[in-house]
Amino acid sequence: MPILVGRKTRAIVWGITGNQGSFHSKLMKEYGTQIVAGVTPGKGGNIVNDVSVFDTASAALETTDANSSIIFVPAPFTKDAAMEAIDAGLNPVVIITEGIPARDAMVILAYAKQHGTIIVGPNTPGVITPGEAKLGIMPGEVFKPGTVGVASRSGTLTYEIAQSLTHSGIGQSTCLGIGGDPYTGLNFVEVLKLFRDDPGTTALVLIGEIGGSAEEEAARYISETDYPKPVVAYVAGRGAPPGKRMGHAGAIITGTEGTAAAKIESLTSVGVTVADVPSDLPRILEKQAPPISH
Amino acid sequence: MPTFAAPDFEQTQMKLFEYEAKSFAQNIGIPVPRGSVASTPDEAKDIHKRLGGEVVVKAQVLVAGRGKAGGIKFGKTPDETRDRASEILGMFIKGEKVQKVLVEQKLASKRELFTSIVQDRSNRCQTALASGQGGVDIEEVAQTTPEKVIKHPLDPIFGMRAYDSRDVALRLGYNGNQLNLFSNLLSNLYRLSVMYDAELVESNPVVETQDGKFVTADLRIIVDDNSLFRQPEFQERSREVSSEVSPLEAKAREQGLAFVELEGDVGIIGNGAGLVMATIDLVKQFGGNPANFCDVGGGSNADHVAAALSVVQSSEKVKKVFINILAGITRCDEVAKGILEVKNVIGLKKPLVVRMAGTNHEEGRRILRSGNVDSFEKMEEAAKMVVALGSS
Numbered sequence: 001m002p003i004l005v006g007r008k009t010r011a012i013v014w015g016i017t018g019n020q021g022s023f024h025s026k027l028m029k030e031y032g033t034q035i036v037a038g039v040t041p042g043k044g045g046n047i048v049n050d051v052s053v054f055d056t057a058s059a060a061l062e063t064t065d066a067n068s069s070i071i072f073v074p075a076p077f078t079k080d081a082a083m084e085a086i087d088a089g090l091n092p093v094v095i096i097t098e099g100i101p102a103r104d105a106m107v108i109l110a111y112a113k114q115h116g117t118i119i120v121g122p123n124t125p126g127v128i129t130p131g132e133a134k135l136g137i138m139p140g141e142v143f144k145p146g147t148v149g150v151a152s153r154s155g156t157l158t159y160e161i162a163q164s165l166t167h168s169g170i171g172q173s174t175c176l177g178i179g180g181d182p183y184t185g186l187n188f189v190e191v192l193k194l195f196r197d198d199p200g201t202t203a204l205v206l207i208g209e210i211g212g213s214a215e216e217e218a219a220r221y222i223s224e225t226d227y228p229k230p231v232v233a234y235v236a237g238r239g240a241p242p243g244k245r246m247g248h249a250g251a252i253i254t255g256t257e258g259t260a261a262a263k264i265e266s267l268t269s270v271g272v273t274v275a276d277v278p279s280d281l282p283r284i285l286e287k288q289a290p291p292i293s294h
Numbered sequence: 295m296p297t298f299a300a301p302d303f304e305q306t307q308m309k310l311f312e313y314e315a316k317s318f319a320q321n322i323g324i325p326v327p328r329g330s331v332a333s334t335p336d337e338a339k340d341i342h343k344r345l346g347g348e349v350v351v352k353a354q355v356l357v358a359g360r361g362k363a364g365g366i367k368f369g370k371t372p373d374e375t376r377d378r379a380s381e382i383l384g385m386f387i388k389g390e391k392v393q394k395v396l397v398e399q400k401l402a403s404k405r406e407l408f409t410s411i412v413q414d415r416s417n418r419c420q421t422a423l424a425s426g427q428g429g430v431d432i433e434e435v436a437q438t439t440p441e442k443v444i445k446h447p448l449d450p451i452f453g454m455r456a457y458d459s460r461d462v463a464l465r466l467g468y469n470g471n472q473l474n475l476f477s478n479l480l481s482n483l484y485r486l487s488v489m490y491d492a493e494l495v496e497s498n499p500v501v502e503t504q505d506g507k508f509v510t511a512d513l514r515i516i517v518d519d520n521s522l523f524r525q526p527e528f529q530e531r532s533r534e535v536s537s538e539v540s541p542l543e544a545k546a547r548e549q550g551l552a553f554v555e556l557e558g559d560v561g562i563i564g565n566g567a568g569l570v571m572a573t574i575d576l577v578k579q580f581g582g583n584p585a586n587f588c589d590v591g592g593g594s595n596a597d598h599v600a601a602a603l604s605v606v607q608s609s610e611k612v613k614k615v616f617i618n619i620l621a622g623i624t625r626c627d628e629v630a631k632g633i634l635e636v637k638n639v640i641g642l643k644k645p646l647v648v649r650m651a652g653t654n655h656e657e658g659r660r661i662l663r664s665g666n667v668d669s670f671e672k673m674e675e676a677a678k679m680v681v682a683l684g685s686s
Contacts, residue, residue, distance in 0.1 A: 076523050101491055101521040102413050106450035109418050114451075139622030139653060154568020156620045160673070163620070163651065180567060182415050209568055212415055236571035239556075239578040240587075247552040247567025247589040260575075276579065278572055279674055 002129035002174045003149070003194045003201070004092050004120065005068065009133045010034045012060055012090060014081040015072035016053060017043045020096070024072065024137050025049050031140045033133040036064040039084070057088035070094040070126065070135045078122065079104040086117045094135045095121035098181070105183035112185060119185025123248070124177040125155040138175070146171015148285065149195040151188060152207035153178055153214065153248070157236060161207055161278050168282035173201040178214070180248030188218035196228060203230045203285060206272070208263055210237030210246065215263035223270040230288040233267050234275045235260045308517040308528055309356040310490075313396045315513040318490065324482045325509045329398030338379030341397040342372040351378045354394040355387050358514075363387045368400060401511055406499035407466065408432045409480060411454075411487040413494070413518075414447060420487065422446040422454065422480060424462050428499035454484040472506055479508050490528075491521030542586075542609055549601040551588055558583025560680060561606035561615035561644065563599070565590050565624055573618045576673065582681035585612045595624070596632030603636045607643045614645045616680040618673055619652070626650045626658025634665040642667075645683050649676035 011028075015021035016038025025035050026049045035051050037060040044055035054060040069090040073081045078097045085093045086108075093112065100108075100122050112119045120127055126136015131145035138155070142163040150165075150172055152158040162175055173195075178186050188206060195201045208215040215235060222231060238260040240246050264274045273288065275281045310318075313331040320326050328345055331354065332338040342349050353365030360366060365387050369375030379395050386392070406429035414421035424444045427435045436443045444465050448454050459477035468476050479500065487495045497510040522529050546553030552567065556574070560582045564570035567589050574584045588606055590598040599617070607615055619629050633648065648669040650658045659669045670676035 075520065099520045101524075102493065102518050103420070103450070103488075103491060103521070106413075106419050110450040137623060142622070142652065152568070154566060154571075156564070156566025156622065157568030157572050159622050159652065160569055160572070160620045182413075183418055207568070209571055234572075236568050236575060239574040239584060240571060241554075241556060244554045244587075246554060246571055246587055277576055277674060279672070 002132060003198050004118065004127045004129070004174060004176065005033070005135050006129045006132045007032075009068050009135065010036045010064070010066050011068040011070055011135055012037045012039055012057065012064070012066045012085070012088075013051070013070055013072065014039050014085065015074075016040060016048050016051060017046060018072060018074075020137075021072035022048050024096075025051060027140070028070075028134055028136075031128075031134050032131075033135065036066045039081075057084045057090070061088055066090060068092055068094075068135060070096065072096050075099045075101070079108055082108045082119070083111055086112050086115050091116075092118040092120050092127070092135075093185075094124065094126050095119060095179075095185075096124060096126060096137060097121075098123040100181070102183055105181065109183060109185055118190075120176060121179040121181075121184060123181040124179040124184070125158060127174060127176040129174045130172050136177070142166060143175060144171040147173050147200060147202040148205060149173050149191075149198070149201040149203070150175035150205045150207065151178060151191040151195075152176070153180055153209045154207060154236065155180075157209075157278070158207055161205065161234065161281055164279050165205070165282055165285070168286075170282055170285060173198065182212065188214045189221045192218060192221055192227065192231075196225075201229065203232070203288065205281060205285070206231060206233040206267075208233060208235040208267075209248070210235075210240050210260050210263075211248070211258040213258070216266045219266040219270045219272065222272060230285075231272045232275065232281060232284050232288060233272050234278050234281060235263045235267070238264075308519055308522070308531060310515045310517065311354045311356065311394070312352065312513060313354055313394070315515040316396075316510070318515070319482070319486060319510060319513055322482055322485060322489075324479060324486075325507065326513070327398040327401055327509055327511060329396055331394050331396050332379060333383070333394050335376040335380035335383065338395055338397050339372045339376035342369060342375040345397070345399050348400040349375055349397050350400050351375060351382060352396045352398070353382050353385070353387060353392040354396055355390045355392055357388040357390050360387050365392065369397075401501045401509055402504050403499075403501040403511075404504050404506075405502040406511075407502060407508075408435075408443075408498045409483060409500050410494065410496040410498070411484050411492070412496075417447045419450045420448045420454075420484075422448060422458065422462055422484065424466055424480070426466055432498060448484070453488065454481060456481060459484070475506075475508055479510070483510075486515065490515055491518045491525055492516060493518045542605065545608075546588065546602070546605045549605060550598070551590060551602050551605065553589075553605070554587040556584050556586055558585045559611055559613040560584050561588070561609065561612040562586055562618070563588045563590060563602045563606055563615065564618040565620065569618065569620055573616065573673065573677070576677040577616065577681060580678050580681040582677070585609060596628040596635065599629045599632035600636050603633060603646075604640065612644055614647070614680055614683050616647050616649070616676065618649045618676065621650070621652035621655065621658075623653075625653050626655040627661055628658075630658040630661035633667060634661065637665055637667070647676050647680040647683065649673050
């Protein structure tokens with residue numbers, strides 16, 4: 001049983017008529033995801049990739065039974081799209097869009113919290129349950145079904161690590177990017193909770209990076225709850241200088257806060273093995289939790 | 295823990311000069327000291343004549359810490375003000391040349407306060423900060439005596455309500471008319487943060503004057519870069535600010551690349567911020583020293599890679615280049631074509647190591663081989679190779 005997305009996912013795509021939205025809705029369908037509708041204001045009545053486009057979420061819900069959503073619209077329109085998706089009762093809401101104003105992100109997150117909606121992102125590659133479905137832009141072929149959960153703050157680095165797991169015969173239950181922005185919905189702690197309650201997940205990989213305190217909070221949670229499943233990690237940015245934004249808006253060391261060293265230290269101190277290089281992860285996983293490969 | 299002062303080292307932040315921030319503040323009724331901005335010593339003298347009394351002459355720079363650097367001086371007479379302005383104008387503060395000074399009336403203060411509206415990453419909201427210990431390094435106050443900094447998180451949906459600001463005023467010890475005066479000021483600072491999509495609005499100090507009023511003696515505003523689409527008046531500034539970065543960084547950013555210069559001699563290019571960071575870490579781990587962070591983006595094409603390679607190899611300090619591509623949406627054959635395009639048109643100026651994996655990687659490596667360019671499938675092997683290059 002996966003978390004967040006799976007065979008029962010029926011998604012509405014915001015921005016399905018745009019470049020990214022149409023390209024990726026095609027790939028998501030090919031991967032097996034049920035894409036039941038698209039929403040683009042002013043383009044209602046069109047068909048994209050055999051999917052009907054509606055002007056609003058309520059119009060889409062009159063004829064479809066959607067339960068999830070993914071948003072590709074440009075940053076200026078993302079707050080509106082996300083709030084419409086939340087109001088429509090869709091859950092989760094995956095926000096791929098990058099570069100959303102911080103105040104807009106705060107409103108989206110607060111509104112989602114009021115409605116009990118899970119937001120993945122913004123600035124995320126999305127969520128994939130290998131072999132079932134994906135709401136995101138990740139290449140499906142690097143993943144394989146299995147029982148290791150993967151949560152990451154990065155995109156291509158996640159594919160890198162998923163690929164090395166896959167090549168070592170270690171499959172994944174669900175992989176998701178929590179997003180590279182300073183303000184994101186799901187954080188590592190919430191992901192740890194979801195995976196804890198998922199019988200299909202036997203071990204976890206956390207892929208962190210410099211900036212913020214998501215890794216430290218995860219470490220605290222693991223220690224406080226005596227987390228029942230093995231967790232291993234990799235943290236990118238040991239070689240990053242302070243004060244420089246390393247591509248992701250959230251990847252910046254301010255003062256001494258947010259350094260890779262501090263994050264590795266807090267994870268290690270609660271028993272999480274942190275790999276020196278990404279390709280060590282499969283070996284470490286096998287040592288920690290032998291029966292995970294299949 | 296909210297960040298109290300915004301980091302002053304991020305070059306892409308959209309900061310406003312103090313005199314600009316104060317003019318925006320004045321427009322919505324926030325009390326600021328009387329004063330005006332000068333570009334020459336004589337202008338400063340004339341401003342003093344108009345103001346009368348004693349004045350303060352303040353360097354207008356975007357970096358913090360100008361007081362310690364000698365960028366704030368006082369003038370008792372217009373002639374003295376001219377001399378002080380002439381000392382400050384043209385000086386360099388943390389590498390930034392002072393082009394303008396703000397000449398303002400000197401305030402007689404009873405108490406100096408710190409107030410700020412910050413974006414609070416851990417609470418995912420804006421937070422109002424205030425302290426009776428203003429005018430000093432507030433981060434130090436927060437560290438040594440955290441109880442002296444009032445933190446009031448604000449609901450993102452409703453924003454700062456009048457009673458939020460009254461609560462802060464009361465906790466600072468004000469009542470009666472002063473409670474209303476201070477809470478109005480705080481509400482207005484919050485309004486500025488909304489009007490200008492500010493990451494930070496900070497006044498340190500807000501001066502409580504002898505007659506019990508409040509004046510923002512200093513004011514900093516930093517605009518959220520991501521909001522520029524709805525802040526048209528700052529879009530031009532965004533281009534000016536980007537001229538403050540190194541020429542190489544500016545060149546890279548023009549091409550749409552996320553680029554940061556580092557100390558070493560190994561040029562690094564990759565697709566995706568996390569992967570590039572991991573690549574830098576790996577090269578360092580094997581004893582190499584990266585010259586830059588260059589992210590061509592997750593879904594990039596041949597042109598992006600070609601542009602990145604051209605920029606990175608153009609740097610004199612770069613002795614060798616490492617391209618690390620994990621193709622998902624990107625296709626390796628496209629990337630390989632981009633690399634060969636650079637080779638054929640301007641030539642490969644530095645030894646190059648390519649790592650390619652993912653979509654169409656076999657085809658990509660075949661194309662590279664046809665152009666005599668080495669490539670690897672595993673990132674570790676490629677990283678070791680690039681470090682070993684030329685070091686034997």
